[in-house]
Amino acid sequence: GEDVEQSxxxxxxxGDSSVINCTYTDSSSTYLYWYKxxxxxxxxxxxxxxxxxxxxxxxxxxxxxxKKDKHLSLRIADTQTxxxxxxxxxxxxxxxxxxxxxxxxxxxxxxx
Amino acid sequence: ETGVTQTPRxxxxxxxxxxxxxxxxxxxxxxxxxxxxxxxxxxxxMFVYNFKExxxxxSVPSRFSPECPNSSHLFLHLHTLQPEDSALYLxxxxxxxxxxxxxxxxxxxxxxxxx
Numbered sequence: 001g002e003d004v005e006q007s008x009x010x011x012x013x014x015g016d017s018s019v020i021n022c023t024y025t026d027s028s029s030t031y032l033y034w035y036k037x038x039x040x041x042x043x044x045x046x047x048x049x050x051x052x053x054x055x056x057x058x059x060x061x062x063x064x065x066x067k068k069d070k071h072l073s074l075r076i077a078d079t080q081t082x083x084x085x086x087x088x089x090x091x092x093x094x095x096x097x098x099x100x101x102x103x104x105x106x107x108x109x110x111x112x
Numbered sequence: 113e114t115g116v117t118q119t120p121r122x123x124x125x126x127x128x129x130x131x132x133x134x135x136x137x138x139x140x141x142x143x144x145x146x147x148x149x150x151x152x153x154x155x156x157x158m159f160v161y162n163f164k165e166x167x168x169x170x171s172v173p174s175r176f177s178p179e180c181p182n183s184s185h186l187f188l189h190l191h192t193l194q195p196e197d198s199a200l201y202l203x204x205x206x207x208x209x210x211x212x213x214x215x216x217x218x219x220x221x222x223x224x225x226x227x
Contacts (some may be wrong), residue, residue: 042218089160
């Protein structure tokens with residue numbers, strides 16, 4: 001089946017690292033994505049990783065992929081109050097055309 | 113300026129009204145999408161158009177009617193809505209549905225309230 005799961009909430013202190021986790025079920029994932037949604041806005045693509053990679057780093061963001069366990073994580077280093085948002089994990093699966101499956105989103109609270 | 117623009121940003125309508133939501137993308141993409149985002153619910157895919165042809169309709173009630181006159185524009189025509197249709201309606205675009213890495217690019221949404 002096609003399912004992407006995330007925990008609903010995460011609270012961290014400013015300056016700490018945040019780790020947002022995601023699990024998916026479909027083996028035909030090609031790319032996995034992280035999106036950020038701030039209040040009153042749409043989803044903004046943050047980063048992505050190809051399903052054959054283990055890790056991708058982009059400034060404060062580190063994406064780790066464990067393909068065997070179908071587990072994806074997003075680490076935000078030195079978390080700032082501006083990082084408070086909802087983070088969505090998504091996978092692109094090959095169904096003859098490509099289809100994107102979204103998780104329910106993790107709401108990140110950053111305490112000053 | 114965002115690559116995907118949605119208008120209006122906010123809309124309040126009565127159950128007997130007819131209104132339309134508009135989406136325009138300036139990214140040269142060929143696939144466009146409508147999503148519904150309600151409080152405490154996952155994103156719901158409503159419709160997909162690929163090269164102006166509708167490729168997906170996720171059992172959406174007929175009171176929602178999409179229109180895609182060209183690859184850059186997408187409309188959602190609304191009539192006789194119900195209060196439970198109140199939500200944030202998000203438009204997105206992607207290169208197309210055949211490309212290997214084709215992430216979605218979203219607009220900022222239309223916040224719809226049905227009274």
